[in-house]
Amino acid sequence: MNITVEKREAGKTVRVFGDINRHELTSLKTELKEISSVKSFVVDLTEADFAGTDFINMLAELRRVYAPFIRRLILRNPNELIQDLLEISQLSSVFNIEHTVKKTAVLC
Numbered sequence: 001m002n003i004t005v006e007k008r009e010a011g012k013t014v015r016v017f018g019d020i021n022r023h024e025l026t027s028l029k030t031e032l033k034e035i036s037s038v039k040s041f042v043v044d045l046t047e048a049d050f051a052g053t054d055f056i057n058m059l060a061e062l063r064r065v066y067a068p069f070i071r072r073l074i075l076r077n078p079n080e081l082i083q084d085l086l087e088i089s090q091l092s093s094v095f096n097i098e099h100t101v102k103k104t105a106v107l108c
C-alpha cells in the first residue's frame with residue numbers, strides 16, 4: 001500500500017493505492033491522527049485493490065473519535081469488495097460515500 005496526501009484549505013485527502021493490510025496501516029493511521037483540525041477529510045479509495053477487517057476497524061475508530069471535530073468524513077470510490085465490507089459492517093450508513101469514477105466494462 002502507498003498513500004499520498006493532499007492538504008487544502010477546505011480539508012485533507014489521503015489517496016490509498018494497492019492492498020490495505022494490517023502491516024501497512026501505520027502510515028495511514030499517522031495521517032488520520034492529524035485530522036482534528038480540518039473541515040473535511042477524504043479517504044480516496046479509487047486505486048485501492050483490497051482492504052480487510054483491520055481497515056474497517058480503523059474506519060470505525062476514525063468515525064467514533066473524530067466525528068465531533070470534522071464536518072465531513074468521506075470515503076471516495078470504494079471498489080465492490082470494500083463497498084461490501086462497508087455494508088456488512090454497517091459503516092456505509094455512517095460515512096459519506098462518494099462514487100465519482102464510473103467503471104467501464106472491458107470488451108475482449
